[in-house]
Every structure is written in C-alpha cells, then in structure tokens.
Amino acid sequence: MNPFLHLTTEQLEKTAYDIRQDVIKMLTAAGSGHSAGALGMADVFTALYFRVLNHDPKNPGWNERDRVVLSNGHICPVLYATLAACGYFEKEELLTLRVLNSRLQGHPHRESLPGIETTSGPLGSGLSQAAGMALDAKLDNEKHDIFCVLSDGEHDEGSTWEAVMFISKYRLANITALIDRNGIQIDGFTEDVMPLEPFKEKYEAFGWHVIEVDGHNITAIIDACNLAHSIYEKPVAIICHTIPGKGVDFMEFNPDWHGKVPGSNEAQEAIRDLRTLKGTIEFE
Numbered sequence: 001m002n003p004f005l006h007l008t009t010e011q012l013e014k015t016a017y018d019i020r021q022d023v024i025k026m027l028t029a030a031g032s033g034h035s036a037g038a039l040g041m042a043d044v045f046t047a048l049y050f051r052v053l054n055h056d057p058k059n060p061g062w063n064e065r066d067r068v069v070l071s072n073g074h075i076c077p078v079l080y081a082t083l084a085a086c087g088y089f090e091k092e093e094l095l096t097l098r099v100l101n102s103r104l105q106g107h108p109h110r111e112s113l114p115g116i117e118t119t120s121g122p123l124g125s126g127l128s129q130a131a132g133m134a135l136d137a138k139l140d141n142e143k144h145d146i147f148c149v150l151s152d153g154e155h156d157e158g159s160t161w162e163a164v165m166f167i168s169k170y171r172l173a174n175i176t177a178l179i180d181r182n183g184i185q186i187d188g189f190t191e192d193v194m195p196l197e198p199f200k201e202k203y204e205a206f207g208w209h210v211i212e213v214d215g216h217n218i219t220a221i222i223d224a225c226n227l228a229h230s231i232y233e234k235p236v237a238i239i240c241h242t243i244p245g246k247g248v249d250f251m252e253f254n255p256d257w258h259g260k261v262p263g264s265n266e267a268q269e270a271i272r273d274l275r276t277l278k279g280t281i282e283f284e
C-alpha cells in the first residue's frame with residue numbers, strides 16, 4: 001500500500017516542485033554535486049514514491065516493500081529530498097549533503113540511510129543489482145516489484161546491456177527500468193558522445209516491452225508504471241524523456257550543469273524560477 005494515495009495530481013505536481021527546491025538548497029549548501037539529472041527526475045521520483053510504490057516510510061525494512069535501485073547514484077539529491085518528503089527522515093538533515101560522516105553521502109550508501117536499497121555511484125551496475133533482487137524474489141515467489149532508475153549515459157557501459165540480456169533471458173517481469181533519457185552525460189550530448197538511438201528498438205530487440213513517456217507528466221508516468229505492473233511476459237523499460245535541469249531556466253538542456261551546482265545568486269534565481277512554476281503546499 002502507498003500511504004499517499006489521497007493526494008491529487010495537482011498536489012503531486014506541487015510536491016515535485018518542492019522537491020526541486022530542496023535539491024537546489026541541498027546542492028548549494030554542499031557546494032558540489034549534480035544538478036541537472038536530479039532536477040530532471042523530480043517528477044519520476046514523485047510519481048514513484050507518492051503513488052506507485054508499495055512502501056511504508058515508518059517501516060523501511062518491511063519485507064513486502066517494492067525496491068528502488070538508483071543506478072545513476074550521482075542524482076541522489078532527488079532521492080534524498082523525496083525520501084525526506086515522504087517522512088523517512090527529517091527534512092533538516094537534507095542540508096548535511098556531502099558533509100563528512102553525514103548519512104547523506106555524495107553517492108548513496110545503503111547502510112547509512114533508511115530507504116536506500118543499494119550503494120551506487122559506479123555507473124552501469126544498478127541494473128545487474130536489480131536483476132539479482134528480481135531473480136531472488138521470483139525464486140522465492142515474493143510479490144514485490146523492483147524499480148531500477150538508470151540514466152541514458154549508463155548505456156555506454158557494457159555491463160548495462162549484460163543486465164538487459166540477463167533480465168530478458170530469465171523473464172524477470174517483476175523489474176521495471178525507468179530510464180532518464182535526458183540526452184546529456186558528463187561530456188556533452190549523448191548523441192555526440194556515444195549515440196544511443198534507435199534506443200527503444202534496441203531494448204525491444206533484447207526482448208523488453210518499452211513504453212515512452214514525457215518524464216514531466218506525472219499522470220503519464222503513473223499510468224506507465226501501472227501498465228508495466230500488468231505485463232507478466234516481459235520486463236518493461238519506461239523511457240522517461242526529461243529535460244535536464246527542469247524548472248530552472250538557465251540550467252535546462254545545458255550539459256554544463258551535469259556536475260555543477262549554483263552559486264548563491266544563481267540559487268536564488270533558481271528558487272525564484274521554481275516558485276513561479278509551482279507554489280509550496282502543505283499536507284500530512
């Protein structure tokens with residue numbers, strides 16, 4: 001059961017913009033980190049944690065919970081901000097991002113923080129970890145789902161494609177891959193660095209069912225996850241088309257913001273942009 005099912009779509013959209021504001025505040029306080037991917041994935045994380053997932057923030061170790069594997073660990077500010085918004089830990093702790101000995105490391109550490117399923121940062125390993133979890137659940141006839149969030153840049157890693165093959169071979173339909181197709185990676189645009197297209201067709205050729213969504217349309221993301229849940233014959237990849245830096249005008253579509261954080265004036269401008277788009281909302 002998801003504890004936030006009473007929230008309306010409008011409330012979810014506002015939640016995503018609150019999460020984006022927290023991401024900016026955290027990154028600015030830390031003085032380093034990754035802005036573009038974290039902002040771009042706020043709607044996907046909101047859809048997951050506030051509607052799709054079977055989870056209980058008050059009981060993070062609940063065995064029947066759905067698992068979220070964040071493979072592209074560098075976008076963890078959006079995961080941390082979402083977990084705090086759900087009540088896994090206090091929001092004040094967000095400002096300890098990247099502080100020595102903080103529970104909020106620059107890349108997620110599984111044993112540090114409630115709600116973190118895997119340690120990540122080295123790209124290209126999350127889908128294999130998700131495959132192991134999914135095979136384990138299938139062998140034990142457990143009903144929970146595994147959601148793997150991964151990035152387009154991670155498809156330059158051969159290990160990602162090994163996992164794609166493995167998941168297909170063992171028909172691990174309990175996996176849903178949510179791919180951040182934002183078109184950028186560390187050195188520029190994906191199609192310049194290492195072209196991925198035709199991306200959908202590649203996944204299909206490997207035996208997956210593929211759904212493409214606007215990664216900023218929360219309803220579409222939720223519908224895609226529900227459809228994925230109902231498909232038993234194949235694993236499902238949801239290609240989420242997102243805008244890197246979404247919501248902050250001077251960051252959008254610019255690969256320079258992959259691994260950069262705003263200075264204090266830029267942060268104020270960013271928060272202004274985000275507030276203009278959606279105001280804050282209070283709920284239980």
Ligand SMILES: Cc1ncc(C[n+]2csc(CCOP(=O)(O)OP(=O)(O)O)c2C)c(N)n1
Nearest residue numbers: 037072121122123151152153184185186258
């Ligand atoms: C194995 C490995 N190689 C290199 C890196 C360094 N690195 C961190 S993020 C990144 C870019 C990956 O592309 P993507 O995740 O699409 O970037 P984003 O869309 O978030 O800007 C790279 C190469 C890493 N973390 N792990």
Ligand SMILES: [Mg+2]
Nearest residue numbers: 152153184185
């Ligand atoms: Mg990318």
